Amino acid sequence: MDNEIFESILKITEKQDSDEFSLSIVATLAEIIPDSVVALFEYCQFTTPPYQCITSLSIEQQDSDKLRYLWDIKLPASSHQYIRDHYQALTHLTEYQTNDDRYHVFIPIDIEGKVVFGLEISSLRSFREKLEVLVAITKVCQNFYAILSYSERDSLTGLYNRRTYDNKLNSLLKNQQSSQLHHYHPELEQETRLLLPNSTTWLAIFDIDFFKKINDKFGHAYGDEVLLTLSQFMQQSFRNNDLLFRYGGEEFVLILEPVPFEQAVQVLNNFKTAVAQYKFPMVGHITISCGFAKISKKDHPKTVFDCADKALYYAKEHGRNSVYNYELLLEQGQIQHGIEEGDIELF
Numbered sequence: 651m652d653n654e655i656f657e658s659i660l661k662i663t664e665k666q667d668s669d670e671f672s673l674s675i676v677a678t679l680a681e682i683i684p685d686s687v688v689a690l691f692e693y694c695q696f697t698t699p700p701y702q703c704i705t706s707l708s709i710e711q712q713d714s715d716k717l718r719y720l721w722d723i724k725l726p727a728s729s730h731q732y733i734r735d736h737y738q739a740l741t742h743l744t745e746y747q748t749n750d751d752r753y754h755v756f757i758p759i760d761i762e763g764k765v766v767f768g769l770e771i772s773s774l775r776s777f778r779e780k781l782e783v784l785v786a787i788t789k790v791c792q793n794f795y796a797i798l799s800y801s802e803r804d805s806l807t808g809l810y811n812r813r814t815y816d817n818k819l820n821s822l823l824k825n826q827q828s829s830q831l832h833h834y835h836p837e838l839e840q841e842t843r844l845l846l847p848n849s850t851t852w853l854a855i856f857d858i859d860f861f862k863k864i865n866d867k868f869g870h871a872y873g874d875e876v877l878l879t880l881s882q883f884m885q886q887s888f889r890n891n892d893l894l895f896r897y898g899g900e901e902f903v904l905i906l907e908p909v910p911f912e913q914a915v916q917v918l919n920n921f922k923t924a925v926a927q928y929k930f931p932m933v934g935h936i937t938i939s940c941g942f943a944k945i946s947k948k949d950h951p952k953t954v955f956d957c958a959d960k961a962l963y964y965a966k967e968h969g970r971n972s973v974y975n976y977e978l979l980l981e982q983g984q985i986q987h988g989i990e991e992g993d994i995e996l997f
């Protein structure tokens with residue numbers, strides 16, 4: 651194997667987390683193709699357009715021979731235009747040239763036969779002679795992505811699993827909203843969204859009401875169908891930057907990107923209402939309860955979860971099919987900080 655490919659693959663596959671892995675692929679390709687812009691797109695069938703650029707990089711050679719890594723730089727308009735017009739046809743490696751004299755290559759990465767990511771590399775100089783290297787690297791990456799995805803996602807719903815939740819929340823708390831991925835980059839010509847004043851990141855827990863009865867009445871397979879449909883509903887209802895997890899059995903966690911309190915209440919209530927109105931095949935109507943809490947920098951992962959869980963418990967005790975916020979319940983004196991009736995837990 652060519653030494654360059656071997657070294658690159660070794661470097662990329664040292665990463666054990668798919669976010670870091672993605673950044674590493676982009677960096678490696680940008681190093682291999684000097685003066686290029688490398689962008690990584692992620693596909694999501696539930697968004698419009700059904701893909702988003704999650705990161706991009708260009709490496710600049712400085713006078714001192716030092717390299718400057720320009721992350722999340724704006725993509726050439728020609729790349730955006732082409733992808734917007736042709737994304738449905740970009741299911742195999744595509745080379746194209748545009749009027750601005752740029753040479754582009756788009757390489758789709760599929761997992762289990764479905765295109766999940768796409769890499770777009772563009773430069774004012776042709777890099778045809780490097781195509782073989784690019785293809786070799788992306789083929790290995792494709793296999794490695796599949797392994798990482800298997801370990802990070804829940805097999806029934808495809809949402810992130812509990813283990814990934816721990817990792818993502820830990821890194822979010824460590825580095826509140828500054829991670830390279832799943833973060834809105836205004837430079838990337840995506841949906842322009844200004845951060846409203848008083849915006850905070852929120853953690854919400856959803857739990858299906860009386861799910862045991864659904865299993866008991868219709869059988870486990872129909873119970874699974876409800877979990878699957880609900881998770882698809884979640885993917886359609888929340889923004890691409892929001893993170894969704896199947897935390898356990900019939901319990902789901904949502905990390906809501908920074909929005910003001912009123913907006914969080916509205917978004918969560920809309921979802922709760924939409925679920926209650928939906929008629930599941932065979933099972934009919936179901937309801938969910940939700941508790942949510944603010945994620946602040948100083949929080950410990952367990953503390954945030956426990957707070958949202960207390961609000962969820964309150965919802966379960968007060969009629970279900972409802973959404974409650976931990977901080978508001980606390981302010982209203984409906985619950986106490988740390989100590990609950992019949993609860994000797996102290997934190």
Ligand SMILES: Nc1nc2c(ncn2[C@@H]2O[C@H](COP(=O)(O)OP(=O)(O)OP(=O)(O)O)[C@@H](O)[C@H]2O)c(=O)[nH]1
Pocket residue numbers: 857858859860861862863865869870871872873874877898899900966
């Ligand atoms: N079909 C299916 N059922 C599951 C799965 N994981 C957990 N469950 C079931 O989910 C049910 C959860 O029951 P409980 O914790 O009593 O909660 P509940 O019946 O929803 O009641 P409340 O939460 O109090 O409204 C149990 O019967 C579990 O067996 C799964 O992957 N598939």
